[in-house]
Amino acid sequence: MGKPLKLGIIGCGAIIGQYLASFRRLPDLELVAVADLDLKRAQAVAEQYDGVRAVTVEELLAADDVELVVNLTIPAAHAEVALKVIAAGKGVYGEKPLAATTAEARQVLDAAGEAGVAVGCAPDTVLGTGIQTARKAIDDGLIGAPISATATMATPGHERWHPNPDFYYQPGGGPLLDMGPYYVTALVTLLGPVVSVMGAASHTRSERTIGSGPRQGEKVPVNIDSHVTGVLTHASGALSTLVMSFDAVKSKSPNIEIHGELGSLIVPDPNHFDGDVQLFTLDAGGWETLPVSAGYLDSGRGFGIADLAATPPGREPRAGGTLAYHVLEVMESVLESARTGSSVRIESTVERPEGVELAALAQQADALQAR
The missing domain is CATH 3.40.50.720 (NAD(P)-binding Rossmann-like Domain)
Structure with a gap:
């Protein structure tokens, strides 16, 4: 100290x-x-x-x-x-x-x-003002009891910009283990721990072409699933649907949405530390951007x-x-x-x-x- x-x-x-x-x-x-x-x-x-x-x-x-x-x-x-x-x-x-x-x-x-x-x-990133403002809105009861969440990350692949993308397509990489930690950590921060999951995955290409840097044009093998979908059951009973893809081109959906009995939240990109949190309630006429109310400023x-x-x-x-271990086990x-096609208990x-x-x-x- x-x-x-x-x-x-x-x-x-x-x-x-x-x-x-x-x-x-x-x-x-x-x-x-x-x-x-x-x-x-x-x-x-x-x-x-x-x-x-x-x-x-x-x-x-x-x-x-x-x-x-x-x-x-x-x-x-x-x-x-x-x-x-x-x-x-x-x-x-x-x-x-x-x-x-x-x-x-x-x-x-x-x-x-x-x-x-x-x-x-x-x-x-979950310590920044984006996720923390959303968490405070949930804790303050602005959406009532949380029911569900969706979390989506869609990109055609990191090889388009990363000069050495090999590890993204080997065990330990892939869209879920690479980008999933941001989303699953945010979901646990917002909704609490996970008790069981269901998953499905696909593998669409056996190799990728590096798009930039000194190795531009070189092929790298793909030895992981490149599109993964999961349903997470939280201890609270809330259900989160997770889509992580290195195959899709782009998503217009918000990165994370949280739905409750009284309202819904749009949560900013969990790969960033800040961003707007938007709220729509039963009595509202439209989406309202919440003031920044929690988190480390300028982090x-x-x-x-x-x-x-x-x-x-x-x-x-x-x-x-301990949190990182739980998130890894979920993924x-x-x-x-x-x-296996079967539900897995966490x-x-x-x-x-x-x-x-x-x-x-x-x-x-x-x-x-x-x-």
């Missing part, structure tokens, strides 16, 4: 730029070192950030001045890297998903519990790490490993159901993370530490 949490990053791919932009705005976080299997990539990052050194992965794990490691490796490596970080006695915050499988994710949580270190995981990727840093020891951070179970559960009152992060950190 009272001093910045010192961070190291393993993995210097495309997403790191968004984290660096946030770290520059978060005085409670201090980035000290970056590492990558390709040391030149780490060096390129270090040159952009004053006071940060580029090191090997082994050197970062051994560094005395690194307290928590941000794991930005590819999904297939998330668990392996996290276990090495935990074995080095450091906390870990990973990009989503927590691991490629729930079996690997359980190893991570068990190891962290034994070592007494913290585990956090993206997405932290971005990495704010979940600052939230973790402000969480008292022994308490689960809002973007914590894995949707894929299992798609393979074994894990999680408490709905505490809501974020409307404030800048520094104000929220003071409130967290005061409790």
